[in-house]
Amino acid sequence: MKLAEHVEHIRQIIDQAFRNTLGRMGITATVLQPLENLSQQFHLDRIRIEDVFENFAAETGSVADAYEKLVEELTFTLFNRLAALKVMEAHGLNSPILTRSSQHGDRSFAHFLWLEQNPEGRNEEQEGLLPFIEEQLNTLSADIPLFSPQYPYHLLPTAIELRDIIDAFNAVEKDEQVEADIWKSDDVLGWLYESYNNYKKAAHKESKAKTEYNKVSIQSQVYTPGWVVKFLVDNSLGKLYLEMFPDSTIKEKYKIANAPAKPNRERKPLTEIRLIDIIMQSLIQFNYPKSYCAQGCAEI
Template sequence: MNTSNIKKYAPQARNDFIAAMRKQAAKYGITADSILPAEQKGGLLLIGDQVFPLSVMKPRDKLIKRIQTSSFEQTIDYIAYSWFNRLCAIRYMECKGLLDHGRRVLSSADGSAGLPQILEECLDIELPGLNTSRVAELKLDGNKDEELYRELLLAQCHALNQVMPLLFEQVSDESELLLPDNLTKTDSLIRDLVSSIPEEDWSDVQIIGWLYQFYISEKKDQVIGKVVKSEDIPAATQLFTPNWIVKYLVQNSVGRLWMMAQPDSTLASEWEYYIQPAEQSDEVNAQLKQLIDVRISEDGDTLNPESITVLDPACGKRYIHTFNNTSYMLV
C-alpha cells in the first residue's frame, strides 16, 4: 500500500477535526476559558445572545460534565478522534460495498467528493430509528439538505453500533452535539476525507491502522522523549502493526506449536514468514515433547488450534491473524 496520501492527509485532519469540534462547542457557549450560563425560556434555550431548541440542554450538560471530569482539551481531542474514526470506517465500508442499503454515505454514487449518494436517494433508505416521514418532509422542502444529511449520518452510525459495537461506540449525546455543521459543503471534513485519499487506497483494511498512526504522529512527536502525561500515553506508545509483522508473530508462535504437534504437516510451506527452529539437544526436545503431549492430552487425540493461547506482553493494540482457518487475536 502507498501510504503517502494518508501521511499527508491524517495529521492535518487531526488539526481540522479538533478545530471543528472547538468551533461547535463555542457555538453552544463552551470554550477552553469559559462556559456561558444557559437559561430555559419555555421551549427554547438561551445561551448568550443565541437561541437554541430545548433539546440542546441535555447533551450540553453532559458535555460540560465530561469537561469538568477531565478537561476541555482532552474532551475535544477524544470526540474529534471518535468522529474521525467513525467517518474513516464508514468510508472503508462504502468503498467495499459493505453497507446494507448499498448506498454511499460520504461520497457520490460515482465515488467522487460530491453530494453523498445517501442524501440523493434518501427516500429509498431504511435504517433503524430513521424517521422516514421526517426524511421525506426535509427532502421535499428542498432547502434543508444539511439538516437531512445530519440525520442520515447519525442514523447510519446508530445502525453500525448495533452490529459492530467494538468499532462503533454508542454515539452519545455530547458527541452528536459536536458533529460539525455544513457537512455537505465543499470545504467540509467529509469532502476533504473523500478527496484527499484515492479510492484505490481503501481496498486494503490496513488503511484504518495507517490512518490512526499518522493521525497521532504530530502529537507523538510533541510528547516523545518527555515526561508523558497519562492522557498522552497512547500517542507515545501505540503503533500500528503491519500485516506482515502480525503474520510473522503468529506463524512463529501458534504456527510453530502446531508444527511441533504435527511434524508431518505441510502447512508451514504456505507460510512466508515461518522460520524453521534451530536444532535442539535431546534434553530440550524431550521437554518440548512433554509440553506438546500435555496439550494434546487436554484437547483429546490431537492438538486443537482453538485451545492455544498466546501472550504478547509488549503489545499495545489488538491484532488478528487467521491460522488454519482459526482467527487469533493477540492482545
C-alpha cells in the same frame, strides 16, 4: 499528500469545527456561558454535552483540561464514524453516504435518495446534510452503537463544516500519493489510527518531558501490518508445532525459518497451549487448528 498528512489535515479541521460548535454552545476553555444566554436551538445539546464536560472537569481538576479532553473525544468520535463509513462503502456494506458522484448531482447515492424522499431538504443548508447524516447514523446504530445519537460524544458541526470534513475524507482516494482503493485495504484502519496519534507523539517529543506510565502508549502505539503479524505467528506457534511434529505438512504451507528436522519438544495437546495475544491481528493463530486437523487431530 501522503495518507498521514491527509489524516492530520482531517483531524485539524474536525478539531476546529468542534471548537467553533462548542463556542456557539457557550462552552470555552475558560468559562461556561449561562444557558439562558444561548439561542434555543443549542439548549438540548448544551445540556447533554455540559454533563460530559463536568465529568471531565472532575476527572482532570481543570476547566481548561476538561475542554481539551472534550474537543479530543468529539473529534476522535466523528473521525471514527466517517472513517468507518468510508470503509463500509468501499466494501459494499451500505450505499454510499459520503462518497459523491457526478451522476447524482455531486451528491452521494444515499443523499440523492434521501432528497427524493425529503424534497424540502433541498431548501436547507447544504441540501439538508445535517438531518440526512443524523438519519443515516441513527439507522446504522441498530447494529453499530458507535453511530448512535445516544453515544456520549455524539455531536455534529455545522452543515458547511461537515461538508468540508466529508470533502477531506473523499479527497484521500483521489490522491495519487495514496494507495489505490485505499478504503478497501485490510490495513487502512490501522494506518489511520497510527497517523491520527502523530500529533500527540510530536507534542510529547517537543515538550522533552519524561515518558510517564500514562504516556507510554503515545510513544509505542505503532500499527503492525498483517504480513508482519503472520510472520510472527508462523514462527512462534507454527514453529512450536514443528518442534513436536517435524514431519508435518504445515512447514510447506507456512514460511517457518529453521524448521527442525527432528522432534525436540515433548508433544502437547493443542488444548493445553497457552497464548498471549499482544497483537490485534494475531487472531490469525486460530487458523492453525484447521491445518493441524487436516493431518488428523489424533496428533493433538
